[in-house]
Amino acid sequence: MRNSIRMAAQACAAVSSLSMILALATPAAAQSAVGDSAWPKVGTETQVDFEYDHLSPKHDRDGGALNIQAGQQTLIELDNRWSVSNLLTLQPMQSLQPGDHRVLADHGLFAEELFARWNNQRVNIKVGKFAQNFARAWYLTPGLYGQDIVGDYALGETLGAEAQVMLGDETFGLHQVSASAFMADRTILSESLFYNRGRLTRDAGGSANTSGLKSFVVSYDATNVPVGHAALDYQISLASLGHGVDGDKDERRGSAGFNFNIPLNGSVEETLRGRFSELRLLAEAVRIDSADGISGQRRDYLIGAVEYQRGQWVFDLTASDRRSMDPFAPAVHDKLQSVAIGYSLPSDMVVAVGLAHEVIGGQDGILVGLQVSQTLTTCDRCLIRGRHY
Amino acid sequence: MATSTLAGPFDTLFGSETSLPASAAVEPLHNPVEYRSENGRLDVTLEAKVVRTKVGKFEISAATYNGVYGGPVLRVKPGDTLHVTLINHLKQVTNIHFHGLSVSPKGHGDNAMKAIAPGESWDYEIDIPADHRAGLYWYHTHAHGFAERQLMAGLSGMLVIEGFQKAEPELAPLKERLFALKDFQADSHGDLYRVLKAYHRDIRTINGQLMPRIDIQPDETQLWRLSNQTANAFFRLSLEGHTFRIVGRDAAPVPHPETVNEVMFGPSQRLDVLVDGGAPGSYKLVSERTLTGPQGDEFPAQNMALMVVAPPASGEAKAAGLPASSQMVANAGSDMSKATMTGNRLVVFSSDDATGLFFINHRIFDHQRVEVKVPLGSVEEWTIRNSADELHIFHIHQAPFQVMSVNGVAQPFNGLVDTVTVPIHGEVKMRIAFTDPKIVGRFMFHCHILEHEDKGMMAQIEVFDPKVGPMPEGMQHDHNMGGSMAGAAMPMHDAAAAADTNVGR
Numbered sequence: 099m100r101n102s103i104r105m106a107a108q109a110c111a112a113v114s115s116l117s118m119i120l121a122l123a124t125p126a127a128a129q130s131a132v133g134d135s136a137w138p139k140v141g142t143e144t145q146v147d148f149e150y151d152h153l154s155p156k157h158d159r160d161g162g163a164l165n166i167q168a169g170q171q172t173l174i175e176l177d178n179r180w181s182v183s184n185l186l187t188l189q190p191m192q193s194l195q196p197g198d199h200r201v202l203a204d205h206g207l208f209a210e211e212l213f214a215r216w217n218n219q220r221v222n223i224k225v226g227k228f229a230q231n232f233a234r235a236w237y238l239t240p241g242l243y244g245q246d247i248v249g250d251y252a253l254g255e256t257l258g259a260e261a262q263v264m265l266g267d268e269t270f271g272l273h274q275v276s277a278s279a280f281m282a283d284r285t286i287l288s289e290s291l292f293y294n295r296g297r298l299t300r301d302a303g304g305s306a307n308t309s310g311l312k313s314f315v316v317s318y319d320a321t322n323v324p325v326g327h328a329a330l331d332y333q334i335s336l337a338s339l340g341h342g343v344d345g346d347k348d349e350r351r352g353s354a355g356f357n358f359n360i361p362l363n364g365s366v367e368e369t370l371r372g373r374f375s376e377l378r379l380l381a382e383a384v385r386i387d388s389a390d391g392i393s394g395q396r397r398d399y400l401i402g403a404v405e406y407q408r409g410q411w412v413f414d415l416t417a418s419d420r421r422s423m424d425p426f427a428p429a430v431h432d433k434l435q436s437v438a439i440g441y442s443l444p445s446d447m448v449v450a451v452g453l454a455h456e457v458i459g460g461q462d463g464i465l466v467g468l469q470v471s472q473t474l475t476t477c478d479r480c481l482i483r484g485r486h487y
Numbered sequence: 488m489a490t491s492t493l494a495g496p497f498d499t500l501f502g503s504e505t506s507l508p509a510s511a512a513v514e515p516l517h518n519p520v521e522y523r524s525e526n527g528r529l530d531v532t533l534e535a536k537v538v539r540t541k542v543g544k545f546e547i548s549a550a551t552y553n554g555v556y557g558g559p560v561l562r563v564k565p566g567d568t569l570h571v572t573l574i575n576h577l578k579q580v581t582n583i584h585f586h587g588l589s590v591s592p593k594g595h596g597d598n599a600m601k602a603i604a605p606g607e608s609w610d611y612e613i614d615i616p617a618d619h620r621a622g623l624y625w626y627h628t629h630a631h632g633f634a635e636r637q638l639m640a641g642l643s644g645m646l647v648i649e650g651f652q653k654a655e656p657e658l659a660p661l662k663e664r665l666f667a668l669k670d671f672q673a674d675s676h677g678d679l680y681r682v683l684k685a686y687h688r689d690i691r692t693i694n695g696q697l698m699p700r701i702d703i704q705p706d707e708t709q710l711w712r713l714s715n716q717t718a719n720a721f722f723r724l725s726l727e728g729h730t731f732r733i734v735g736r737d738a739a740p741v742p743h744p745e746t747v748n749e750v751m752f753g754p755s756q757r758l759d760v761l762v763d764g765g766a767p768g769s770y771k772l773v774s775e776r777t778l779t780g781p782q783g784d785e786f787p788a789q790n791m792a793l794m795v796v797a798p799p800a801s802g803e804a805k806a807a808g809l810p811a812s813s814q815m816v817a818n819a820g821s822d823m824s825k826a827t828m829t830g831n832r833l834v835v836f837s838s839d840d841a842t843g844l845f846f847i848n849h850r851i852f853d854h855q856r857v858e859v860k861v862p863l864g865s866v867e868e869w870t871i872r873n874s875a876d877e878l879h880i881f882h883i884h885q886a887p888f889q890v891m892s893v894n895g896v897a898q899p900f901n902g903l904v905d906t907v908t909v910p911i912h913g914e915v916k917m918r919i920a921f922t923d924p925k926i927v928g929r930f931m932f933h934c935h936i937l938e939h940e941d942k943g944m945m946a947q948i949e950v951f952d953p954k955v956g957p958m959p960e961g962m963q964h965d966h967n968m969g970g971s972m973a974g975a976a977m978p979m980h981d982a983a984a985a986a987d988t989n990v991g992r
Contacts, residue, residue: 141843173841173842173843175842178851178853181842183841219846219849219850219851220849264849267833267848268833268835268837268848268849268872268874269833271874272837272849272874321874322835322837322874322912324872324912324914327894327895327910327912327913327914328912329874329912359876359912361910361911361912361913364894364910364911364912364913365893365894365910366751366878366893366908366909366910367751369778369779369780369878369910369911370721370723370751370777370778370779370878371723371775371777371778372776372777372778372785374778374780374781374911376781376911407781409778444785444787475682
C-alpha cells in the first residue's frame with residue numbers, strides 16, 4: 099500500500115523559497131552534457147511536508163507543533179550498473195510531548211541514506227548507509243499517524259551491505275530474496291545540522307550498536323503477485339541484531355506482512371475520467387525477542403490498514419497495537435487508531451487531515467493534524483536532457 | 488513578434504484554467520505543409536533543427552522538421568517508395584520511426600535502432616508494399632533517451648497512406664481534416680522544461696495552432712483524422728452538442744462504426760472520426776481533464792478549437808454529408824480469433840520508485856539484448872500485464888495485432904491496431920502474426936508514454952528466417968548491409984557517444 103498521504107508535498111507559500119533551494123540542489127554538472135551514453139545521470143527529488151499536530155491527552159496539558167519534514171533524494175547513475183543514492187532529511191528531532199508548543203523547533207538535517215549500488219536488474223547490491231529490508235509497514239502504512247507505533251521497528255540509521263536476488267521470471271509476480279549484514283551508524287552521518295542530535299557512541303548501547311557487522315536480516319519479498327486483476331505483495335523477514343554494551347543477548351526479530359491492491363473501478367476509460375478507484379489492504383505482525391538486547395524483554399506488534407482511493411480522494415483507516423513484556427515490569431499495551439482523508443491537487447500537492455486516538459503508556463490522547471505536502475522533481479536523469487535537442 | 492508570456496511553473500497548482508476562450512478562435516485550422524508522392528515515389532528532405540516557433544501567442548524553442556512545428560504531412564500510396572533524407576542539425580542524436588508501417592526494419596528501412604549523430608544525415612528508403620493497409624500513420628523521433636523531449640519539441644508529422652476513403656466509398660466525398668495533436672511545457676523564455684511535470688502548464692495544440700476555428704456546414708459531415716503526437720498525454724475529446732462516429736483506429740477501418748460522446752486515445756494512437764455539422768452555431772472542441780492513475784499524470788482540461796457551423800456562403804458549394812443512419816461495414820482485415828497459436832509470451836510493465844526506471848520483464852532497454860526471438864511464420868498470443876499504479880500503452884513496431892481480451896473480458900474483433908492501453912494492474916491479451924517476410928529483422932516493442940520508454944521500458948524483438956536463424960548477439964543490422972550507404976550512420980550507442988563530444992557546453 100502506498101503511503102499516499104505521507105508521500106506528498108508542500109504549500110504554495112513556500113514555493114519560491116523552495117525553488118531557490120532546489121536550484122542550489124541541482125548539480126550544475128547535470129546540465130553540461132547530453133547523450134544516452136553520457137554518464138553520470140543525475141536525478142533529484144524533493145518532498146516537503148508541512149504539518150501541524152495537536153495533542154490532547156485526557157489527563158495532561160495540550161500540546162501542539164508546526165513542523166516541516168523534508169527529504170531531498172539524489173540519485174547519481176554512474177553507468178547502467180553503478181549508482182550512488184543519497185537521502186537528506188530535515189525533520190524535528192524530538193517527538194511531540196504533552197504541554198509542548200513548538201513552531202519549527204528542534205529541526206535537524208541529516209543523511210538518512212548514503213549508499214552505492216550495483217545492479218543488473220536480477221542482482222542488486224547496496225553498500226553504505228540505508229534502512230534495512232525488515233518489515234514494511236513502518237513506511238507503507240498510510241495516514242498522518244498510521245506509522246507512529248510501527249515506526250519503532252524500522253531498522254534505519256545503519257551501515258552495512260545488502261544483496262538482493264530476483265528469483266525466476268515475473269509470471270507469478272516478482273520474487274526476491276535479500277540478505278544483509280549491518281551495524282548502527284556511529285559515523286559523522288549520525289549527527290545532524292541545525293539541531294545537532296549528537297553522534298551515536300558505542301556507550302549509548304542499543305541493539306546493532308556493535309563493534310562490527312554483527313547484525314543480519316534475511317527477507318523474502320513477493321511483489322505484484324497477480325490475484326485475479328489485483329496485486330498482492332508480501333514479505334517474510336528474519337533478523338538478528340547484535341547486542342550493545344548495555345545488553346546481554348542478541349535481539350531476534352521476525353515479521354510477516356502483506357498488502358493487497360484491488361482495483362474496483364479500473365478500466366482505462368474510467369481511469370482517464372479520473373474515476374479510478376482502488377481498495378488497499380495492509381497487515382503486518384512483528385515479534386521482537388530480547389528487545390534492545392535485554393533477555394526476557396519482548397515486544398509484539400500488529401497493524402492493519404484499509405485505504406480507499408477514488409480519483410483524487412484517499413481515505414485511510416489504521417489500527418496498530420504494541421505489547422511490551424518486561425520480566426521486571428508490568429506488561430504495557432499501547433494502541434493507536436487513526437483516520438485520514440487526503441486530496442491530490444493537479445500539481446501533485448496533497449492536502450490531508452488526520453485524527454488519531456492513542457493509548458501510550460496507559461495515557462489516552464487525541465491527535466489532530468493537517469498536512470500539506472508536495473514532491474518536486476528538479477532533475478530527472480538530467481544529463482540526457484541538455485539545453486539543446 | 489510573439490510575446491513570451493507563458494505562465495510560471497506553478498500556475499496549475501490549483502488546477503487553474505489554461506484554456507483560451509471561444510472568442511480567441513479566429514484563425515481557421517490549417518493543414519501543415521504536405522509532400523505528396525508522384526509517379527510512385529516521394530523524395531523529401533527533412534531537416535531536424537532548433538527554431539524559435541510561434542505557437543499561438545507564444546514563442547517557443549522548438550525542434551522541428553523543416554521549421555514546421557505541426558510537422559510536414561507525407562502522403563504516399565500503397566506500392567510507392569518513400570525516400571526521406573534526414574539531416575540532423577541538432578546537438579543530440581536523433582532518428583525517425585515510421586509508426587505503424589509493416590515494412591522492413593533493416594538498414595535504411597524503418598530502422599529505429601539507428602541513431603543519426605549531430606551533423607550527419609541518413610537516407611530512409613521505405614518500400615510501401617502494394618497491399619499495405621491504407622490509413623493514417625505518423626513518423627517521429629525514436630532516439631532512445633531523448634525521444635520524450637524531442638517529440639514534445641515538435642519532431643513528428645503525419646504520414647498518410649492514401650486509400651482509406653476508397654475502402655469505404657461513402658467516406659470518399661467527405662472533407663478530410665488532419666489533426667496533429669501535440670503538447671509542450673515551456674518556461675517564461677519559451678524553453679522547454681527539462682522535467683515534464685503536472686506543475687508546469689501543459690499546452691496542447693492542433694497542427695501547431697492554439698484554438699483554431701473549424702468551419703463546417705449544417706448538413707456537412709467531415710472526416711477528422713486525429714493523431715496523438717504527444718510524448719505522454721492522453722486525450723479525452725468532446726465536442727459540445729455533438730457526437731463522434733469512430734470509423735478508424737490506428738489506420739485500420741473499424742468493422743462497425745461506433746457513435747460516442749467523447750473519444751479517448753493515448754500517445755501515438757490515431758482515430759478517424761466523422762463529425763456532423765448540425766444546427767448552426769459555435770461549439771467548443773474540448774480536451775477534457777484526464778488522469779492516468781495514482782502514480783500517473785494529470786492533464787487539465789483545455790479548449791482545443793471552436794467548430795463554427797454555418798450555411799455555405801453565396802457561391803460556395805454545398806459540402807457532402809453522410810447520414811447517421813448510414814450502415815458502413817468496413818473490411819478490417821484478418822480476424823485471428825481462430826488462428827492456431829505457435830507460442831505464448833508474457834510482457835510485464837513495471838517501475839521502480841527508488842530509481843525512477845521503467846521495466847519490461849524487470850529489465851531496462853539494452854540495445855545489445857534481444858528479448859524475444861520469433862521465427863517467421865509464427866502467430867503468437869502475448870499477454871501484456873501492467874504491474875504499475877498508472878496506465879501504460881503497449882506498442883510494437885512493424886506488426887499490427889488483434890486485441891483478444893482486456894482483464895479477461897473477450898473483445899470483439901475491431902480491426903488490427905498497433906497500440907493498446909493496459910489498465911492498472913490489468914492484462915491485455917493480443918495476437919500477433921509474424922508472417923510477413925518484409926518484417927524480418929530486429930525492431931522494438933515498448934510503452935509509448937515516452938517518459939517511460941526513455942527510462943527503460945523498451946525491448947527488442949527479432950523476427951528471423953528459420954532457414955537462416957537469428958543474428959548473433961550484439962550484431963546490428965548494419966553489419967549485414969552491403970552497398971554504399973552502409974556505415975553512413977552509426978548504431979545508437981556509438982552515435983550517442985559521438986554526441987557527447989559535440990556538445991561543446
